[in-house]
Amino acid sequence: MADLDDIKDGKDWGLGTPAKNQPFFLKGSEGLDWGMKSRLTRIFNPSSGRTVMLAFDHGYFQGPTTGLERIDLSIVPLAPYADVLMCTRGILRSSVPAESGKPVVLRCSGGNSILSELSNELVAVDIEDAIRLDAAAMAAQIYIGAEYEHQSIGNLVKLIDCGNRYGMPTLAVTGVGKDIGVRDARYFGLASRIAAELGAHYVKTYFVEQGFERVTAGCPVPIVIAGGKKLPELDALDMAYRAIDQGASGVDMGRNIFQADSPDAMIQAVGAVVHDNMKPGPALEMYETLKSETLRVAE
Numbered sequence: 001m002a003d004l005d006d007i008k009d010g011k012d013w014g015l016g017t018p019a020k021n022q023p024f025f026l027k028g029s030e031g032l033d034w035g036m037k038s039r040l041t042r043i044f045n046p047s048s049g050r051t052v053m054l055a056f057d058h059g060y061f062q063g064p065t066t067g068l069e070r071i072d073l074s075i076v077p078l079a080p081y082a083d084v085l086m087c088t089r090g091i092l093r094s095s096v097p098a099e100s101g102k103p104v105v106l107r108c109s110g111g112n113s114i115l116s117e118l119s120n121e122l123v124a125v126d127i128e129d130a131i132r133l134d135a136a137a138m139a140a141q142i143y144i145g146a147e148y149e150h151q152s153i154g155n156l157v158k159l160i161d162c163g164n165r166y167g168m169p170t171l172a173v174t175g176v177g178k179d180i181g182v183r184d185a186r187y188f189g190l191a192s193r194i195a196a197e198l199g200a201h202y203v204k205t206y207f208v209e210q211g212f213e214r215v216t217a218g219c220p221v222p223i224v225i226a227g228g229k230k231l232p233e234l235d236a237l238d239m240a241y242r243a244i245d246q247g248a249s250g251v252d253m254g255r256n257i258f259q260a261d262s263p264d265a266m267i268q269a270v271g272a273v274v275h276d277n278m279k280p281g282p283a284l285e286m287y288e289t290l291k292s293e294t295l296r297v298a299e
Contacts, residue, residue, distance in 0.1 A: 025049050027249070028221040029201065035167025040201065042103040042136045043084050043169075044222065044249065048275040051250035053224060054082035054267065057107040057139075058254060059091065060124075062114055067258040071095035074258055081267040086252060089125055089133060103136035105171055109155050118175065119143035123155045127162035137201070138163055141175040144191040153198065160199040172200035173226075185211030192219040204252050207243045216247030227253035233260060233269075233287055238280040240273045250274055265290035 024030045024037055025046055032040070044051045056075050058065050067074055072095050079085060079100045086105040087096065096104075110124035121141060130138050140156045143149055152175070160170045172195030176183060185208050192203045192215055202222040205215065216223050225243045227236065236256040243251065251274055253267075260266035269287040272278040278286070 026202075026222055028196070032201070033167055036169055036201065039103075039136045039167065039169055043105065043202075045083060045275060049249060050244065050274050051083045051224060052081075052267070052271050052274050053084040053086050053105065053250065053252035054078060054257060055086040055227070055252045055254035056091070056258065057087050060088050060107055060110050061112050061118070067255065067263075074263070076100070078257065078263055078267050081264065081271060083250075083271075084136065086139065089129060092133060104133065105137045105139050106130050106133060106135040108138040108159055109140040109152070117147055119146035119148035119152055121148070121152055121155060123158050127159075127166060127168070130168060131166060135168065137169040137171050139171040139173055139204075141173045142191065142195055143175045144187070144194060146175075153194070156195065156200065157198055163201075164199070169201035170199070172196075172198075172203050174203065174205040176206070184208055185215050189215045189218050192223060195219075196221045202249070207239050207248070212243065212248075213246040222249035224248060224250040224252045227251065227256040230255045230259045233266060234280060234284045236260075236266075237269060237273055237283045237287070240270055241278075241280050241283070244274060244277070262287070262291035262294050265294060 026040055026044055029037065029040060056068055056071065059068055071091055076096065079102050082102060084105055085102050088107045092104060106125060108123060108125040108130065109121045111122040112118055112120050138159050140159050142152045142156050156172055163170045174188060174191040174195065188205045188208060192205050195203045196219050200221065203219055204224050204226055206228060207225045225248050240251050251270060253270060257263050257267045265287045268290055269283045272286055273283050
């Protein structure tokens, strides 16, 4: 029991200074509960309002793709340079050291493979396991216009409802099925807006050359872009720069980082673009310099 002796009256009441609340820095997130905001602050850097997510969840449907054969050798050394890790619970438990200290966005949809219909997924992780793993957010794929569109949207809704009960955000990933025709701003604007309307707390989608600013403007929550297929380093940095310039709140890159000639140099260059607004040219110079330093150390 607290000592009741010598109790003193408060004296610093700040009279004359109106009480105020600090507005939350993330688009569309002001009305969220404290726990949701706390987890989102682990994902998005409050200073820049942006994030560099390192995605290596590809194995859940692709298997040991190039660059992900050994997570302990290829990905774990990159963790210090990422804001967030995006992976499956199996890889997290087996290959990612807890002492890395990085927040995790947990891939929670699955049930398909590259040998089958990509949109035929289910909820593959229970909310209790996500909490047990201290996830900062859960992620589910939605396939707008695909054969199992309705089922994939149902998966997202289930995760959103569970996450809302426990204060855990949900990331909606706009997957693209094999049969989707035109993959333009109209399509990704549609998919992103549907995800946000259903309650996703942020959305991962693809950058498009024409009209991407309309995709971000029409989505009331933050958007991060997928890296997509491996590009030349300058092209990947240019894509990241233009996405940020047109309203994205970060990137979730995988192959354009772990398949680069120097992955640790690439993730640092991407971070400079995302958080410091570095232009693609100087970012490529930074990449080349860091790559040379890495090669010297290796020698």
